[in-house]
Amino acid sequence: MPTLQPSEYINDFLYFVIRPDEDRGKRALLYCSGVNIDRFLPITKGRHGIGSHPAVRGLQLVNLGIRDLALSRGAIPKRTRRNDCAGIVPTRDDWYTEILLIEHAPDSLPGEMVDYGAINLLRKIFKATLLEFRPPDTLPKPDDLQKIIEDLCRKYGS
Numbered sequence: 001m002p003t004l005q006p007s008e009y010i011n012d013f014l015y016f017v018i019r020p021d022e023d024r025g026k027r028a029l030l031y032c033s034g035v036n037i038d039r040f041l042p043i044t045k046g047r048h049g050i051g052s053h054p055a056v057r058g059l060q061l062v063n064l065g066i067r068d069l070a071l072s073r074g075a076i077p078k079r080t081r082r083n084d085c086a087g088i089v090p091t092r093d094d095w096y097t098e099i100l101l102i103e104h105a106p107d108s109l110p111g112e113m114v115d116y117g118a119i120n121l122l123r124k125i126f127k128a129t130l131l132e133f134r135p136p137d138t139l140p141k142p143d144d145l146q147k148i149i150e151d152l153c154r155k156y157g158s
Helices: 037-044 054-072 109-131 142-156
Strands: 006-010 014-021 029-036 076-078 095-103
Touching: 006 109, 014 109, 029 037, 029 054, 029 109, 037 054, 037 109, 037 142, 054 076, 054 095, 054 109, 109 142
Parallel strands: none
Antiparallel strands: 006 014, 014 029, 029 095, 076 095
């Protein structure tokens, strides 16, 4: 039986890191995700109401989508309170993070979660801020996506 492989997508704006966690089971994954609230401010500042920051809310909604994706593949998502994602978040800036334990994961799930997470996070942020932007259909390399977001921050920043 093949083993689960880690999958990472990290830049200065967001990260999605999926790691096997054999301490919790042979087919267990730890899903760590985060969004840099400070770096998204040029896009989000003044473009949302009293509710939560669009990047924070976007990551929360993506987390729900990740749970649904896991369930659709026969895996079992669970909340976890352990600090297994420590060290992923850079110490600078203000980050919001989400963490999940996923049991009984198929081999394809880590890559699917990364692709789903990054693209859908951008879709949700731009939908909430009412800015025109269509994220790429396929996930670019982390540095390429960072450049796209930086260009958007310059374009829409006040």
